[in-house]
Amino acid sequence: MKSTKAFAPATVANVSCGFDILGFAIDQMGDTVTLSEREKPGLEVLSIKGDGGKLPYESHKNTCSVAIQAMLDELGVNPGIEIRLEKGLPLGSGMGSSAASAVAALVAANELLGNPFQKNDLLPFAIAAEKAACGAGHADNVGPSLLGGFVLIRDYHPLDIIKLPVPDGLHCVLLHPHYELNTSDSRSVLRDQIPLKHATIQSGNVAGLIAGLFQADFQLISRSLRDVIAEPYRAVLIPGFYEVREAIKSAGAMGMGISGSGPTLFALCEGNEKISDIIEAAQQVYRSIGLEVDAYHSAINTRGAYIL
Amino acid sequence: MKSTKAFAPATVANVSCGFDILGFAIDQMGDTVTLSEREKPGLEVLSIKGDGGKLPYESHKNTCSVAIQAMLDELGVNPGIEIRLEKGLPLGSGMGSSAASAVAALVAANELLGNPFQKNDLLPFAIAAEKAACGAGHADNVGPSLLGGFVLIRDYHPLDIIKLPVPDGLHCVLLHPHYELNTSDSRSVLRDQIPLKHATIQSGNVAGLIAGLFQADFQLISRSLRDVIAEPYRAVLIPGFYEVREAIKSAGAMGMGISGSGPTLFALCEGNEKISDIIEAAQQVYRSIGLEVDAYHSAINTRGAYIL
Incomplete structure (x- = not known):
């Protein structure tokens, strides 16, 4: 059975004067999600490391599975997928912990399913997962975690995300x-x-x-x-x-x-x-x-x- | 005696979402100021055309002379200068009428005096004239009238003006x-x-x-x-x-x-x-x-x- 592994970086949202509209991605620190196909349909979180036992395994609560489920619902498919999450950044610290998990899960799932989506098109699923995790569907962590660099969220209705340049150094x-x-x-x-x-x-x-x-x-x-x-x-x-x-x-x-x-x-x-x-x-x-x-x-x- | 003539364009301030911080300059429409040296010290407004008789000739009220006086005060000099203003845009229309007059006067005066200032350095004098004309020392008309293009007024204390690119077409x-x-x-x-x-x-x-x-x-x-x-x-x-x-x-x-x-x-x-x-x-x-x-x-x- 096929298996994929993806990394998504930690992020800084609310970048000073860019309150609520601007975030950027941090190199090196981030979450890693490994997905494996299995015969039995449905999503199952099999392991979570580095969270100190704080994150939920239930697939309707876990950020990774919620994000992947949103994607599967859009595709109208129900494959069997096992999820393994390695947290590489602290929870609840303001560094986009849930966003990194959701984005890594989506990038891995997209690959596992043969890339039915462009990278940008994964954002709405990540926002849905943020909404489930934080109560608010913000994009200023998931945007930069997915796309890298500085990302402007100009609007949500409809979603308008602009990748900005990053000066060398x-x-x-x-x-x-x-x-x-x-x-x-x-x-x-x-x-x-x-x-x-x-x-x-x-x-x-x-x-x-x-x-x-x-x-x-x-x-x-x-x-x-x-x-x-x-x-x-x-x-x-x-x-x-x-x-x-x-x-x-x-x-x-x-x-x-x-x-x-x-x-x-x-x-x-x-x-x-x-x-x-x-x-x-x-x-x-x-x-x-x-x-x-x-x-x-x-x-x-x-x-x-x-x-x- | 020496004489100079300068043109300054009309401008749009409060560019939509750039309320109070962004302006741009319009090609073709604008004010023209002609300055001539004379022996008798002091500024004198000799003619104003195209204003329908609405603008003041008194040098402590006229935008051109107020702007030039601010520059002369900074230099600590008191030459004799005659001012002729030709209005090329309607008064009180929201197209930066007073700004164009002040800027044209300053650019002409700087040339007449042998360019003691860089172009950017004329801005505070133009802002002083705006304050005299409109009661508020805004820079979002004088900035683009002086510098052209789209101009961002990031801050006033201290003045921080950034010239932005203009897309072709x-x-x-x-x-x-x-x-x-x-x-x-x-x-x-x-x-x-x-x-x-x-x-x-x-x-x-x-x-x-x-x-x-x-x-x-x-x-x-x-x-x-x-x-x-x-x-x-x-x-x-x-x-x-x-x-x-x-x-x-x-x-x-x-x-x-x-x-x-x-x-x-x-x-x-x-x-x-x-x-x-x-x-x-x-x-x-x-x-x-x-x-x-x-x-x-x-x-x-x-x-x-x-x-x-």
């Missing part, structure tokens, strides 16, 4: 403090109404960030990494936010933001020379407030998910 | 109905507070528009020309707004918006083949509601202001 640092932050708390602190003035400031920065990516203008990207809509409210839920930002910007980071809804923070930097200084500066702040932190760094993944 | 149509609309009315209908959801929709469209300009993707530009923050409130002040939009989109326009704070409407289109159809469709709507309309069309000016 753009790197990111991820700081994952050992601190639990509930996504619903992070959502609930946001204001339903915001000042018009803040909306135009945000627009200016989003426009600057997009232009900076196209022009490979690191200074412009740096100036534009400013979120006045979500960050000021969410930062208070994240211990050390402003201290970490000041420390890592002094150490050479271009800018910093909250990854997804936190508590992980991301920083962007030009080249990788300053990365150890940036990480050391962040660790020093976290030590001073008594928090453990895992630090990762990587280039921006421009390839997205792929068959192994 | 992008044309615009301007529809100026004979209808008076007070800028302060147009400002007063805006909401101080807006839904967060609208701000993220606007962000997505701004990002799409910027990406579309860089990628020369006319379809993406077209999809992104949607303003949910200002247009819904301002459209009610503009007779026939929605009817004109429907008619010209059916006739092939990529999208439409309010130029500045109106009442002029702008449309963007791919190539110039459909322009006569678009103008005819608009004229038909205006006729049906009993309004005269002046229609202009042009490529996007990519050169900005220049010495004649």
Whole structure:
């Protein structure tokens, strides 16, 4: 019987001023899904590694099987598929954990079934899985996990996804403090109404960030990494936010933001020379407030998910 | 005695989703300023043509002299300069009339004085003149009038202006109905507070528009020309707004918006083949509601202001 294996990268959503519309993919860190055909019809999750026993095996709850089922429903087929998931990134950290699982499952399933879909066309199934996992069908993690690079979600009705260029030498640092932050708390602190003035400031920065990516203008990207809509409210839920930002910007980071809804923070930097200084500066702040932190760094993944 | 003459183009500010941050320059239409040295120190406006007698001659009120004075103050000099202004665009129409006068005056004055400033460095003086003329120091008319093309005003503190690419074949149509609309009315209908959801929709469209300009993707530009923050409130002040939009989109326009704070409407289109159809469709709507309309069309000016 045939078997396929796919990798999908971790992602940063809500990229600062790109709140709710912009995400990017991280190299190296991600989830791996192995699928095997079997005779008995239906999906079965056979093993999950690296989740500390937290993820469900039931196929109507597991992100991988929910994503694959959405695809099978569209095709109107019901093959037998065994699913094995290896988590390569922490759960609930704001690095697109459920998105990476769903995308890896879909890319593997598409290959297993003889590629009935183009890569882009897998997105609606991944969004359906996100909806099942998180309650909201966001695309700003699944988009970049599938396609790689920076991905703009211009609209959902209909879905309009634009892959943006990644300047050579753009790197990111991820700081994952050992601190639990509930996504619903992070959502609930946001204001339903915001000042018009803040909306135009945000627009200016989003426009600057997009232009900076196209022009490979690191200074412009740096100036534009400013979120006045979500960050000021969410930062208070994240211990050390402003201290970490000041420390890592002094150490050479271009800018910093909250990854997804936190508590992980991301920083962007030009080249990788300053990365150890940036990480050391962040660790020093976290030590001073008594928090453990895992630090990762990587280039921006421009390839997205792929068959192994 | 030396003499210089400069032209500065008309402009469209508040480019749909680029409300308050994005403007572009129009080819052909614009203001011309002629400056002549004289022995007696100080600025004097000697003639104004094409304004129907509406613009002030007093040098502390006239946009040209206010702009030049701001430049002279920065240089700490007080030469004698005579100013002649020829208006080439209608006043108070939302096509950047005061901006074109200020910019043409500054470009001519800079040349007259031996170019003490780079072109970009003239912007703060033009903004000062806008403040004197309109009460608000906006840069989204003076920016594109000076520099040409699409210009992003990312921030004012400090001023951060980014010139964006213009796709080959992008044309615009301007529809100026004979209808008076007070800028302060147009400002007063805006909401101080807006839904967060609208701000993220606007962000997505701004990002799409910027990406579309860089990628020369006319379809993406077209999809992104949607303003949910200002247009819904301002459209009610503009007779026939929605009817004109429907008619010209059916006739092939990529999208439409309010130029500045109106009442002029702008449309963007791919190539110039459909322009006569678009103008005819608009004229038909205006006729049906009993309004005269002046229609202009042009490529996007990519050169900005220049010495004649």
